[in-house]
Amino acid sequence: MWNEIESAKREDIEKIQLKRLKEVVSRVYHLSPFYREKFEKLGITPDDIKTLKDIQKLPFTKKQDLRDNYPFGLFTVPMSEVVRIHSSSGTTGKPTVVGYTKHDMDVWNEVMMRTYAMADVTSKDVVHNAYGYGLFTGGLGFHEAAQKMGATIVPASGGFTDRQLMLMRDFGATILCCTPSFALHLAEVARKEGPEFRRDYKLRAGFFGAEPTSEGMRKEVAKVWDIEYYEVYGLSEIIGPGVSCSCNKGRGLHINEDHFYPEIIDPKTGEVLPDGEEGELVITTLTKQALPIIRYRTGDITRLYKEPCACGRTFVRMESVSGRADDMLIINGVNVFPSQIEHVIAENEGVTLNYQIVADKKGYLDKLEIIVEVDENVMQSEYDSIKKRLQHDFLNNLYINANVILVEPGKIERSMGKAKRIIDKRP
Known part of the structure; x- marks a missing residue:
């Protein structure tokens, strides 16, 4: 454990939360015209926040609010105090821009050091960081905290698979940081060196995040690399990676709730x-x-539970994100998340976790195709039985009629970052 607050009594945690909630509400009320206007419309002042439950009186904030106030309209400090800026890609319009003061950077490093402490990272470790660097928060979010802990950080960034594997081998990486889909891609390429490829690597643990994953995917990554799998959750609007992380003792991800109220x-x-x-x-x-940011709607679907964990941490835990509210597919009235489809695939033999979901229309009805790569050892004669079994499981478990299309290994384009799973062609 990195900080004793992680195992504090619930009443002590809530005292800290309430004190800090009052402070942040006062801050935005007096320093943010955006929030001041929102509060006034609801007839709220900082004096109305007397208990933690009073947070429900406050307005929600959405991603569009950040875009509408592009670039710095929601900042509550002068630019002279901003030491770093990150932003989203802006593929759906103006990017969301986030800024950090020196204090904010200290907070980010603190929660990321807690994250690394989940796997007992020390100065003896070599951390191979394959998250993208630049304006995306992933790469630099993992970078500085590892360095502050004394670990050797390798800023590999994304892409260049063969080079990544060479560096992991030659530099003796013990910790891998990347998206789970890229971890599987790395293993897929490394496996071409032979079935015993893992003996050339010293990996013992990995920190994976940035995309919703099923339990099957998490188990597959851990199995193929023979490592402990730690799931990291974060988003740039809140801070970046480090909002929460799983331990190796219990289910769920511990939220750093002295900094982030869920x-x-x-x-x-x-x-x-x-x-x-x-x-x-x-x-x-x-x-x-x-x-x-007050009451930011992440769009991520999960649940919370406060029971203490076997690891000794008392912070509230969140389940692995099952999907995003805006990623949920509605197929002929049935709601389904990509991670649910992934879980069904993971439970079947003969196929890999390289897949794509294609939604289209046939007349007035939705049509769903699920393209799945078969395992390299599967014979063509086995395709029909595998396809029927998958279609049966999708119907029985998820109540969706899907046309399964099996393709040979390597046919689906690989992603160097977040995997692109959904192609929705519907008007």
């Missing part, structure tokens, strides 16, 4: 749901200075 809401009504119920994750930053 809620679960009904994505349709906005109503706060009890612990244990699935819904959309909402996060309030409690300690951010440059870009404090």
Whole structure:
């Protein structure tokens, strides 16, 4: 454990949260015209926040609010105090821009050092960081904290698979940081060296995130590399990676709730749901200075539970994100997430976790195709039985009629970062 706050009593954690919640509400009320206007429309002032439950009186913030205030309209410090800027790619319009003060960077490094501590990372470790560097928060988010802990950091960034594998071997990487889909791609290429390829690598653990994954995917990554799998959750609007991370003792990801206050809401009504119920994750930053955010709707679907973990940490845990509210597919009235489809694929033999989901229309009805690569040892004569078994499992487990198309290994284009799983052709 990196910090004693991670195992504090629930009442002590909530005292810290309430103090910091009052501070951040006062901060945005007095320093952010955007929030001041929102508060005034609701008839709210900082004096109305007397308990943690009073957070429900506050307005939600959405990604579009950041775009509408591009680039620095939501900052609550002068630019002279901003020491770093990150942003999204802006593929759907203006990018979302986030800024950090020196204090914010200290917070980010603190939560990322807690993340690395989950795997007992020390100065003896070589951390191979294959997250993309640049304006994306992943690469630099993992970089500085490892360096501060004394570990050797290899800033490999994304892409260049053969070169990544060479560096991992030659530099003796013990920790791998990348998306889970890229970890599988690395293993797929490394396996061409022979079935015993792992003996050339010293990996013992990996930190994986940036895309929703099924339990099957997590097990496959851990198995193929023979490592401990640590799941990391974060988003740039809140801070970047480090909002939460899994341990190796219990299920779920520990949220650093002394810095990030979590809620679960009904994505349709906005109503706060009890612990244990699935819904959309909402996060309030409690300690951010440059870009404090109140009740940010992440769009990620998960659930929370507060039972203490076997590892000794008492922070609330979140389940692995099952999908994004805006990634959910509705196929002829049936709701399904890509991670659910992935789980069915993972439970079947003869196929890999390289797949794509193609949604289209046939007349008035939705048509779903699921393209899946077979294992390299599968014979053509086995395709028909595998296809029928997958289609049966999709129908019985997810209640969707899907046309499964099996393709040879390597036919689906590989991603060097987040995997592109969904192609929706519907008008």
